[in-house]
Amino acid sequence: MFSSLKVRNYRLFFLGQVVSNIGTWMQRIAQDWLVLSLTGSSTAVGITTALQFLPMLLFGLYGGVLVDRLPKRPTLLVTQAMMAVTGLALAALTLTGGVEVWHVYLAAFAVGLATVVDNPARQSFVSELVEPDQLQNAVSLNSANFQSARLVGPAVAGVMITGVGTGWAFFFNGLSFVAPMAALLLMRGRELRAVERAPRAKGQLREGLHYVAGRPELIWPIVLIGFIGTFGFNFPVVLSAYADDVFHAGAGAYSLFNTLMAVGSLTGALLAARRGTARLRVLVAAAVAFGALEVVAAFAPSLWLFALLMIPIGIAGLTVNVTANTSVQMATDPAMRGRVMALFMMVFMGGTPLGAPVVGWITDAYGPQVGLAFGGVVATAAALAVGLVLARVGGLKVSAVWNSGHPRVSFVKREEQAERAEQDVQEVRDGERREPVTSGA
Template sequence: MVESSGSPGTFAALRVRNYRLYATGMAISNNGTWMQRIALDWLVYSLTGSSFAVGVTTALQFGPMLFLGLFGGLIADRYPQRRLLLFTQSAFGLLATVLAVLAFTHTATVGVIYLVAFGLGLVTVVDNPARQTFVGVMVPARLMRNAVSLNSGNFQLARLTGPALAGVVVATAGPAWAFAVNAVTFAATLTALTLMRSAEFEQLPREPRGRGQLRAGLRYVAARPALLWPIVLLFFIGGFGFNFAIVLTAYAGEVFDGGPGLYGWLNSTLAAGSVVGALLAARRPTVSARFLFGSAAAFGGTLVLAGLAPTLWLLIPALAACGLAGVGFNTSANSSVQLATDPTLRGRVMSLYFLVLMGSIPIGSLIVGGITERWGPSVALVISGAICVVAAGSCARLAGRETHASDA
């Protein structure tokens, strides 16, 4: 889990033309995606007045990863990632258009929104492993950690600006315009993918068709503590730490009565810390197991602090700290798992990574949504943070024990 190379510089991967095109397209598209997420959460909340319904919407967007995630990874190992991304990004744009039409025509119902959310989840099954493994195609291995961190910074920067834009748009013009803007932004990603030079891609081996390939990926992870325990920890961090949509809608709509504008700003505050965390991660040439598990424990601690914050002005810096610690763990785990994996298995391993991360979110969203509805968002944050701290300590101890046993 530790590399010995020197620091590549914060923005080293942007010197690669194909990656630069990709990052530019995603910077535009990510803003639209975050606008849609905020608008969709708020639309569901405004239709139902229920944090639990927001949790169900989140669960439907990530639930398909529980059942189909490994198949998405196998597809990413077999077929060119750029071709897959051209398909998935087009599908996302089409679904955003459907949401816009429903909202503009005032025909959106919770049932129809649930169907669209499920469609987004099905596309994500292929999109996530394809996007993650595409990094290794665009940049050489020595720049992979840097590129993963910049991807996270790109995503989190959009998380900073997208929710703020969504708050203004939803409050002044309604959620339909946020969905419409998101649909248009996918043209940037599709253009970037089209303009890439395939001759400059890294040549990675492809997995031929064969029997038992999904089981082979699972056995590969199970036999390696450096892969197994970070992925196990993801279940707890994803399920209980990354369900901010549920608690922040309750803070904005019930605790502080600030409406969609405050909801957008709370998400932007969280993202501000995440951007700082991603840029710091991009400068790290190495990531130790101690840092990986320690950042997860720190993230849990900041969740507890946020839950204990008695006022909005204390909640805001606590959320920024949550973002910084959370992205520190996320980028470290992502890049470490990719670099420790054989390229022929990377799609399946990363699909398992996201199966656990995104598959845990619907499970956690139902639990966190229920706690939020019954006892409020503060209690939900404290309980979620405590679970993350305990999980980080337990996984660190088990990883260390198995590593020592295998070295003996």
């Protein structure tokens, strides 16, 4: 489960990200709660989330082209420094009492601009830290890292918001970027796995899109993660509304929801780290479960039942994320990985500027229950549709048979199903031959 941590460079990277991710989660919680406090509007929270992910939608593919051209380690040092400055600036505005909602909008957009390059760079840099047979494990541990921080960050943010104010959460986030920058500087360059960088040339963006479009094992997981990221992962919008409007429990409940979801997400990440391969059928099954659980949670009658449902939602959501991420990385040529992962993250994160305001408006107009259920229904429908497409592309067909008096449904090769049908017919004929003949009176 933790084999990648034996590699020194990856271990440094992992430890640096632990500290930074805690700060990131603290800022996310503080940012959403600050906007809600300033405006009283779930739509405004959705706009903040949208502005943070809008740059990925607009410029994500160009970020991937840059990542394929640039050395990853110096690039990450620059992007981490940019995000540190943004966090410290927002902390200064909040602590001095001069913060306005447009300041938060601007900070969210600035972080999004840095993320355009930072995200594909971090995703593809992992392949330079570990051997190919350790990539699945390293990607899963990165997700476990992020979700572990999600356990600590919201809890600390909740204490800070209620105790000393949101400004200190922003301040800690700014300081937290010192850890990953120090880790990058301490790495041994000779132990990095060299990846040939793409030369500067025309048509590289189009080349990346054409590369993905010709491979069903890439395009359909990306399509699925796009629908789920756009409509199913708008938790800052709906969870803040549940805490404030449905259960009237304040920032503590919002922090609790995020913490319990992180417990599930961490569990899902560790289970993914144990698996040897990323299977597309696991991706589709987890996506169906994720959507269905959101629909169930939408109409939970009590705070504690709603909170407990965050755990299985976290498990299913993280399984979707890790399985899609790993399957796409493993199926991509290293020279194209920056552009492909930029497309992956653009679709996953960049869809949020489209989905967050929509879900925010539905939440304001019809209530948080309808907003959450809407995302769950879209996620479930997308998972079922993509599952059927992948089955058809792979020459699979649904097979339903009775086994010991119980129905058994599975995907089998079309020729296997034909053989199975012939066997069933033959078994019936053999049974008829063995039946004793009885004569009438």
